[in-house]
Amino acid sequence: MGKPGRLTPLSRLLGSTPIRLAVGLIAVFATVNILSLGFAWLQLRSNVEKQIATNLDQQIAGFRMADDPGTLAARVDTEAMAVDPETRILVFVAPGGESFGNARVQMRGREIDLEEREGGRDLGDDGYRLRSVAMAQGLLVVGESLAPIRDMEETFLGLLVLSIIPTLLISLGAGVWMALASARRVGHVEATLEQLARGNLFARVADDGRDDDLSRIGAGIDRMAEAQGAAMSALRQVSTDIAHDLKTPIQRMSVLLSDLRARLAEGSAEAGIADQAVAEADHAASVFQSLLMIAQIEGGSAKSRFVCVDLAQVAATFAEIYTPAAEDSGYHLTLEPLPGGPVPVRGDKVLLGQLIANLIENALRHTPTGSRIVLGIARDSQDVVLTVSDDGPGIPAPERANVLRRLYRLEHSRTTPGNGLGLSLVQAVADLHDARLILRDNHPGLRVEVRFPVPGAKGVGIAGSFQKDDPPPTDRRQ
Amino acid sequence: MKLLVIEDDRATADYVANGLRQEGHVVDHVVDGREALGQAMSGGYDALVVDRMLPGLDGLSLVKALRAAKVTTPVIFLTTVGGVDDRIEGLQAGGDDYLVKPFAFGELSARIQALARRPAAAIQESVLTAGNLSMDLLRRKVTRAGQEIDLLPREFALLEHLLRRKGRVQTRTMLLEAVWDISFDPQTNVVETHISRLRAKIDKPFDKELIQTVRGAGYRVDG
Known part of the structure; x- marks a missing residue:
């Protein structure tokens, strides 16, 4: 599964469909262009070459008549006067080695080297096609300048550049423009899907008033989310209703049992049974209470009350509350040294306290007497991390996801008290705070980590100033 | 003390009223929220025990109405509505305490005692x-x-x-x-x-x- 959030803006852009289409089209267009121009170039060039060769042949044929070196030299000199050595070379090398014509020829082995004549005109820069024929005991050298071919090369190169570069720039620009235009919409769809995946079934793409494929995909996602949300809320409503409706008779039963208990003689067997019945009714009520509370927390309304809470202080308070009780039952509950200063997270103090209390009680309940339980608050680069670790039996890796399910209990812990909702409540509170709940192996034992996003980090704003914890209210109820 | 129990559930109302009477309080009982409003304003009670889900006028609105009418009689909500938000709502509406059903009678009794005996002025003892x-x-x-x-x-x-x-x-x-x-x-x-x-x-x-x-x-x- 892709993680769209991790991509840089550039790689996002490059990975977008319009850009990929634009780049593909540019590649096709460039290839076709280069091929057709290249073919035309080869064709024209071979024509020009043929023309040059014909010219050279005719030149040589014109001098065939003369077989006396003196005559030939004179004719060459005369004709060469009228010819610009930049376009055409005409030289006769006499048997004595002297050059006549509009350039000088040096023989270097079989290679012919052209030089300017003293006082004569310049040679061309583009090179020549030379042909030499032995004639009248000397050597006749004729040459045609390659300038027409070079000129043609430049023309074709210019054509290539002029036709490809603007196309390339225009198509790429159009691609980027389309990509940017659709990126916002695609990003919106992605963000909505991410939210839905995280369980926020209220996220919607919403109609943007257009009628294209993206809008249709968006509408499809919305319909899916709608159906999912309706199913979930129906399920939630049913369980909330059941919990509510059952709470009232349980409460009545509890009242009647208490009434009955009050009429029984202290210490009698009947009183003992009544006490047990009261305790069972209370337990049933607490299960429903927890279910309702989880439903309410999942509803998310508590988020509106979020303030900055010093998690270190909440942890210290709960360590202090539980330490004596833990010691008396033979456990070692300790608080790791806290980081200096307050450790702010955005949240609800009551629920954060409940989360810590449930984790401590969970550890007390599921480890044997004598176990160590360590509560810690730490800060790393990304998160504020609350940990509760123990050295008890731990939870086998395959079971770890299950224990977060409502009312789920490990088979061997069926006999221990507790209602199987402690960790579900922790999960609900963690979710409400956008925190991640992670169960790890503590080698030995269980290590529960709750990772809260740091306030002020991306997407988490701090509203108002840091809220100081109230001093214990001693005079609230007189 | 003179107490008013506003509760529509018969069994709970009897249990609460009888228990409080046995402790020596004078207890009146009303079922309907609207009726309770008039009685609480005129009755001169020391404390009110209010259920949240009532016929006529719900408990939350009842207490808001009383507070708006400057009736400062201490109020304890006694209710099955027991979420975190609900408790805060109850206290914000003007309730002085909030007890979730099912409850132990001793708890209710102790809380009523605490409510009704708020000192008129806080005397600072050293x-x-x-x-x-x-x-x-x-x-x-x-x-x-x-x-x-x-x-x-x-x-x-x-x-x-x-x-x-x-x-x-x-x-x-x-x-x-x-x-x-x-x-x-x-x-x-x-x-x-x-x-x-x-x-x-x-x-x-x-x-x-x-x-x-x-x-x-x-x-x-x-x-």
């Missing part, structure tokens, strides 16, 4: 006493029979709370709320342990126990 124990709030010192006793800060706060309410029962949840500012009930017996530590320091070395356990309700310091 020394609290019970028997031969005295607590100096300014120097933060506790002595019993001339012997100084060292207390941890939270033990000091716990003892101070009990001494300020001498003779009145304080339940576990009331102590958690007042001393630790925690509004839910942990399943482990945390309060009992803190009380027993406190007892070990202030009662054990002496002949008479100052902190009394009240069965099914909580703790009380007797003078």
Whole structure:
């Protein structure tokens, strides 16, 4: 599964469909262009070459008549006067080695080297096609300048550049423009899907008033989310209703049992049974209470009350509350040294306290007497991390996801008290705070980590100033 | 005390009213919220016990209406509606306390006592006493029979709370709320342990126990 959030803006852009289409089209267009121009170039060039060769042949044929070196030299000199050595070379090398014509020829082995004549005109820069024929005991050298071919090369190169570069720039620009235009919409769809995946079934793409494929995909996602949300809320409503409706008779039963208990003689067997019945009714009520509370927390309304809470202080308070009780039952509950200063997270103090209390009680309940339980608050680069670790039996890796399910209990812990909702409540509170709940192996034992996003980090704003914890209210109820 | 119980559930209403009468209170009972509004405004009650889900006018609106009409009679909500938000809503509407059903009668009784006996004006005492124990709030010192006793800060706060309410029962949840500012009930017996530590320091070395356990309700310091 892709993680769209991790991509840089550039790689996002490059990975977008319009850009990929634009780049593909540019590649096709460039290839076709280069091929057709290249073919035309080869064709024209071979024509020009043929023309040059014909010219050279005719030149040589014109001098065939003369077989006396003196005559030939004179004719060459005369004709060469009228010819610009930049376009055409005409030289006769006499048997004595002297050059006549509009350039000088040096023989270097079989290679012919052209030089300017003293006082004569310049040679061309583009090179020549030379042909030499032995004639009248000397050597006749004729040459045609390659300038027409070079000129043609430049023309074709210019054509290539002029036709490809603007196309390339225009198509790429159009691609980027389309990509940017659709990126916002695609990003919106992605963000909505991410939210839905995280369980926020209220996220919607919403109609943007257009009628294209993206809008249709968006509408499809919305319909899916709608159906999912309706199913979930129906399920939630049913369980909330059941919990509510059952709470009232349980409460009545509890009242009647208490009434009955009050009429029984202290210490009698009947009183003992009544006490047990009261305790069972209370337990049933607490299960429903927890279910309702989880439903309410999942509803998310508590988020509106979020303030900055010093998690270190909440942890210290709960360590202090539980330490004596833990010691008396033979456990070692300790608080790791806290980081200096307050450790702010955005949240609800009551629920954060409940989360810590449930984790401590969970550890007390599921480890044997004598176990160590360590509560810690730490800060790393990304998160504020609350940990509760123990050295008890731990939870086998395959079971770890299950224990977060409502009312789920490990088979061997069926006999221990507790209602199987402690960790579900922790999960609900963690979710409400956008925190991640992670169960790890503590080698030995269980290590529960709750990772809260740091306030002020991306997407988490701090509203108002840091809220100081109230001093214990001693005079609230007189 | 003169109390008004506003509750539409017959069984609960009878249980609450009878229990409170047995403790010596005068108790009136009303089922309908609208009817309750008039009676609470004119009846001269010391405290109101209000259910949230009532016919006529719901408990929350009832209390808001009373507060708007400047009726300051203490109100305790007694309700099955027990979420975190609900409790805050109840207190914001003008309730003084919030107790979720099912409840132990001792809890309700202790909380009603606490509500109705708010002092007219807070008299700032600097020394609290019970028997031969005295607590100096300014120097933060506790002595019993001339012997100084060292207390941890939270033990000091716990003892101070009990001494300020001498003779009145304080339940576990009331102590958690007042001393630790925690509004839910942990399943482990945390309060009992803190009380027993406190007892070990202030009662054990002496002949008479100052902190009394009240069965099914909580703790009380007797003078």
